[in-house]
Amino acid sequence: MASPSVNARTTSSTPSAKVVPLSAKAPERLVGVGFRCWLxxxxxxxxxxxxDAWNSFSGILGPEHAKALLLDxxxxxxxxxxxxxxxxxxxxxxxxGFCRDECLAISIIAACQHDERQALTASAAALIGSDDIGDTLNGAQALAAALSKANQLLCPESVCPATCALRAQRRRLM
Known part of the structure; x- marks a missing residue:
């Protein structure tokens, strides 16, 4: 099986790509932009x-914190x-702004920080398109903990409700 690829979408030519405005909150921006750049x-x-990821992280956190967080x-x-x-x-x-998958990545990290387990598992499954989410959750928990340690707490409102994530997953399967 060929491995799935990354699809950078432009919102003007792709009507299905909804973009959520870039959050003014630094932690959400770090996760969304970091996810985009690293992927x-x-x-x-x-x-x-x-x-670009380094510049975003070091600009907000300084080089020492940025280095550790970028590893996670x-x-x-x-x-x-x-x-x-x-x-x-x-x-x-x-x-x-952020597309749906970037929002799901933000939701996963926020759900880890706020112990929203149902939303966490639903968002992770919707993002990767599988129920085999163990490795993804391990990586997410490490990043969420590192962000918390650096005083970068995502808002509870950044957690995508489980029903929203499940609807996103079902739309992709159709």
């Missing part, structure tokens, strides 16, 4: 993608990519 870097091998971000994104049974969609670099 794009893994898929293209373009170092600029990883530099990398583990989370690699787990998502390795376990994905479908194409993961990301917005193009510099996009002023």
């Amino acid at each position: 794009a870097g893994l898929s293209t091998g373009d170092i600029k993608c990883w530099e 971000l990398s583990k989370f994104v690699r787990a998502v990519k390795a376990n994905a049974q479908r194409d993961i969609e990301i917005s193009p670099s510099g996009c002023r």
Whole structure:
């Protein structure tokens, strides 16, 4: 089986790609932009993608915290990519909002931080297109804990309700 790819979508040419405005909250921005940049870097091998992630993280947290958090971000994104049974969609670099899959990644980390287990498992399953979410959850929990330690708490409102994530998963299966 060919491994799923990353699909960078532009919202103007793809009517199904809904974009949620870029959150003004730093923790959500870190997760969403970091997820986008790291996944794009893994898929293209373009170092600029990883530099963009570094610049976002170090600009908000400073170089020492950024270095540690990017290691955890990398583990989370690699787990998502390795376990994905479908194409993961990301917005193009510099996009002023987040697409559905980027929002699911944010929801997963927020759900870890707020112990919303039902939403966590539903969001992870919707993101990777499979119920085999163990590695993804391990990566997410490590990133969520590292963000908490750096005083970067995502808002409870960033957790996608389980029913919302399940609807997103069902739409992809149709």
